[in-house]
């Protein structure tokens with residue numbers, strides 16, 4: 001390995017708290033304290049005749065009022081680090097929401113009055129509005145002032161952590177972020193280790209929402225959480241790992257070398273095409289954010305081309321969308337693409353819904369093999385009833401520029417072809433000098449230590465984690481997340497001279513969204529289907545999305561999507577016939 005630049009970790013997971021690292025509970029506590037002070041000041045100076053707020057003048061009333069106003073103040077803190085302007089803006093927005101929900105709605109109900117917009121209530125309400133907005137703004141300002149003081153006391157120069165064990169986490173997905181965050185938590189009060197996270201993308205991708213990004217229901221950036229925000233006390237290195245020397249304990253990212261004492265491999269998987277001809281060249285995939293954006297752009301471009309196509313056969317080909325793979329990704333994607341197309345079809349008067357064709361090709365005997373047979377059957381029937389074609393027990397031989405070729409030689413002429421039928425650890429992971437399972441995953445013991453190499457751990461999709469009886473844990477986000485936490489706990493144990501513990505976890509449940517406000521779910525043995533399962537999908541995944549801000553953004557996307565057709569705007573270059581991005585095609589070639 002050639003040496004060019006030695007990267008010494010500069011920030012420690014055991015460092016002191018800074019603005020970005022204050023735990024949400026502390027930020028919220030500051031908000032509550034400020035709220036109490038502001039509320040007391042406000043009630044003390046409340047002009048007489050402010051309607052319902054007069055109750056706050058009594059001793060008990062003040063207490064209740066302080067407790068109630070502490071909630072929005074805590075929210076200001078929970079929303080994350082903010083300067084004075086942002087904190088005031090947050091206070092104003094929360095004040096407005098508070099006024100509508102509490103002063104105008106809940107309070108009248110509590111005192112037996114019908115909530116309404118009569119001139120009297122609006123006049124009184126307006127005074128309340130001004131007072132509540134002021135309260136929100138002052139609380140925000142107070143919060144930021146107190147927070148700034150705490151930060152000022154706690155922020156120190158970057159410390160030299162050369163004396164601490166160096167942990168390098170390779171991969172910024174579910175498992176990688178879980179490792180880093182857990183290590184941050186475990187070292188909250190004192191420096192215990194030095195953590196560096198290396199990833200070739202600067203965000204954690206929330207993959208369960210990728211089909212919705214491809215379908216245009218959710219904006220692409222909203223399903224990613226920036227690594228620096230998710231793990232503020234971890235040193236983040238953006239780059240692709242090229243080489244690891246497991247004996248010298250050093251890895252290379254471009255021109256930089258990063259030494260480690262403990263290495264955590266959490267590099268996930270990438271699509272595999274099983275050597276089938278033409279698949280890599282002509283099929284799109286759904287593994288990354290650019291993939292999802294490309295699928296959406298490609299499908300919308302095919303609609304534009306179909307609109308101009310004079311030949312009926314070509315037009316039908318352009319309007320045919322074929323997805324290979326009947327697992328969660330394939331099923332959810334095809335359903336989303338149908339929703340997208342149906343939603344925007346009104347803008348293409350020359351195209352008809354009957355000309356659209358959606359085909360799912362799956363080698364198994366039923367779709368969604370991860371779910372019980374009954375739910376899979378329900379999903380199958382629902383999708384077929386919406387006109388989707390599902391070909392079970394069907395293998396693919398390859399693909400040409402214009403068609404998917406099945407094993408028996410049948411060709412499905414398609415304008416859009418997406419491959420979701422297989423992932424495996426990257427060539428880089430498979431080439432590492434560790435023990436590998438048949439699919440190339442790093443074999444680990446029950447405590448997630450790589451077998452046969454020292455100080456190397458692995459978790460998530462790139463690891464073969466024993467689940468007993470010769471089985472391994474499935475490659476899902478819920479497993480990756482928990483394996484990441486176990487790796488961190490075990491690292492802490494080993495560094496402290498304790499015994500690492502085995503990873504134990506059984507799948508909590510599985511949910512799939514089938515488009516058209518329907519879904520299927522199996523949670524702790526309970527089965528749900530239809531609109532209830534769809535609502536559960538949305539609530540559960542929204543709650544799991546990292547960061548309150550992203551949750552709000554996705555919720556707003558969903559709200560907009562209910563009222564308006566999906567967006568047609570192509571923010572990137574027009575893809576060519578294979579889906580690759582390039583200059584827009586010449587009109588004559590259409």
Ligand SMILES: Cc1cc2nc3c(=O)[nH]c(=O)nc-3n(C[C@H](O)[C@H](O)[C@H](O)COP(=O)(O)OP(=O)(O)OC[C@H]3O[C@@H](n4cnc5c(N)ncnc54)[C@H](O)[C@@H]3O)c2cc1C
Pocket residue numbers: 170171172173174175176198199200201203207208209210211239240241242266267268269286287328329426428459460461462475476477478479480511
């Ligand atoms: C479309 C889709 C839908 C899914 N839906 C669900 C679902 O609903 N529920 C569920 O539980 N699971 C779901 N999954 C599976 C889930 O996404 C994975 O199990 C999970 O992401 C695995 O986490 P991980 O940390 O092991 O890998 P990943 O999340 O893939 O993270 C790997 C990270 O390593 C980085 N990386 C890779 N190679 C390098 C390199 N050489 N150098 C630097 N960085 C590198 C990658 O950029 C990435 O950040 C879905 C997957 C897909 C594709």
